[in-house]
Amino acid sequence: MLRCTRCGKTYPESFRLKCDCGGTLLVEREHYDFFGSLLNYLDMRRYLNFLPIGGNYIPPAVPAITPxxxxxxxxxxxxxxxxxxxxxxxxKDRGTFVTVGKLMEEGIGEVVLDSSGNAALSFALYSLPAGIKAHIFVSYDAMPGKVSLLQRLGAVLHFVDGDRMTVHGKAEEFAKREGLTYVSHWLNPxxxxxxxxxxxxxxxxxxxxxxxxxxxxxxxxxxxxxxxxxxxxxxxxxxxxxxxxxxxxxxxxxxxxxxxxxxxxxxxxxxxxxxxxxxxxxxxxxxxxxxxxxxxxxxxxxxxxxxxxxxxxxxxxxxxxxxxxxxxxxxxxxxxxxxxxxxxxxxxxxxxxx
The missing domain is CATH 3.40.50.1100 (Rossmann fold)
Incomplete structure (x- = not known):
């Protein structure tokens, strides 16, 4: 379940960013046996028993276990x-992997994200084989190398004149106006x-x-x-x-x-x-x-x-x-x-x- 970090209210594990009170959410589950629950993979699927995504909705790309x-x-x-x-x-690939898996599970195929670069690149890469269209909001000050990569990954780029907080606000406004799912990694449990x-x-x-x-x-x-x-x-x-x-x-x-x-x-x-x-x-x-x-x-x-x-x-x-x-x-x-x-x-x- 999801639990509000402010008021304690709980919700089912659907894709949701905030509590009705405006508080942020965290996934809350009970886990009992760490080593007994590990799976025989040499990538992040090793920890699937600790993650809130189902076995039928594993994103095609999988993060590595890093040295x-x-x-x-x-x-x-x-x-x-x-x-x-x-x-x-x-x-960021770790958070993107679970997020994309949840979006696949709920049949969400078009989303909005804001980022200084890394979260955007991660989401563009993982959403591409999953068939998810990504609207990415970035500042004009974003590093050119990251912007170039985003363009090559097929993301729909929206440039904003302002700092990270301004970009965040513009992305939220666009998602609400267009009726799209906003997947802010800042808020996303x-x-x-x-x-x-x-x-x-x-x-x-x-x-x-x-x-x-x-x-x-x-x-x-x-x-x-x-x-x-x-x-x-x-x-x-x-x-x-x-x-x-x-x-x-x-x-x-x-x-x-x-x-x-x-x-x-x-x-x-x-x-x-x-x-x-x-x-x-x-x-x-x-x-x-x-x-x-x-x-x-x-x-x-x-x-x-x-x-x-x-x-x-x-x-x-x-x-x-x-x-x-x-x-x-x-x-x-x-x-x-x-x-x-x-x-x-x-x-x-x-x-x-x-």
Whole structure:
């Protein structure tokens, strides 16, 4: 069932974005046996028993199980999760996979989505073999490489003059006016069901991390990781949750104090007013977590280091490394800690040099 995060009202598992009270929704199910419920696949279908999609509605494209790379950074074991190696080049494929499966189940063949690039690319790629027509709203400031890929994938592009919040509003207006289904990954509870599988994979690959550092704008990966580890705790697999660290772009912070200097390199998390803000605050409180802001110069430094390590990511991914350096320096992450750093988007989609 779906449960409202604000008032607690429940709904059947149909495609729905909000509660009648305006609150956001999460899928709520009981799971009992983690390892006993795994399926014999080497891709995301391994976790189908934990996902709200039926076996008859599996999208033709399936996200991969991505590798981890452990590196020692100043006495801390940094576990880089290479989710930029997904088919469309970002972790968004996980949420898209579950979303498209739900749309197939309900026979929805035309939808509206807004995105800074990665969610749009993911949805365009996965909707194409599923026969779903996708109207994608993007800002004129979207990275040219991503726009070019969207055009080649057959998406119907709608350009908006404004920031991410303006694009979001225009997409909602268009969907309502045209009578189409709006599939915002910011609001979509099924998207978070997909991103929670990162936690499942990490637990199978390296066990439970002490800290989880997440690039955080709308919170789809931040909340997905929390939900995945929370379900593992409820199944008795782990006894506590990792400490969650929300890493945000300076000038666009929603959880940290807002800076006056904007980090426009980390465009994937340039979301100052996310609709799931209260949920993210509750996660920080529950896990004794914290928020770290990263500026443009710090992002460039981390991006350069990652390239030298052979990790070709886009700037938004690099903010977690910069945050780790800061937290090691201040002693907030002590020596010997195991820290998860998801790398969320591929640098191969960038056409300009950074």
């Amino acid at each position: 981890t790379v452990p590196l020692d950074i100043n006495g801390v074991l940094a576990i880089f999760k290479l989710d930029y190696l997904q088919p469309s080049g970002s972790f 099924y998207f978070i069901e997909g991103t929670k599988t990162v936690a499942f994979e990490v637990y199978e690959q390296v066990g439970l991390p002490d800290y989880v550092l997440v690039p955080t704008g709308s919170g789809t990966l931040f909340l997905g990781l929390w939900k995945g580890f929370k379900e593992l705790e409820e199944m008795g697999e782990i006894s506590k949750l990792p400490v969650f660290v929300a890493v945000q772009a300076s000038g666009y912070e929603s959880l940290c104090e807002r800076s006056t200097v904007k980090n426009n390199l980390a465009d994937g998390i340039a979301i100052p007013n996310p609709p799931r803000l209260e949920e993210m605050r509750r996660v920080l409180e529950e896990t004794n977590g914290l928020c770290v802001s990263v500026d443009e110069i710090e992002t460039k430094g981390a991006l350069s280091w990652l390239k030298r390590m052979g990790l070709l990511v886009e700037p938004t991914s690099a903010v977690v490394l910069s945050a780790l350096w800061k937290l090691i320096e201040t002693g907030e992450i002590p020596n010997g800690s195991k820290v998860l750093l998801p790398l969320t988007g591929s640098g191969l989609k960038l056409t300009e040099g950074i």
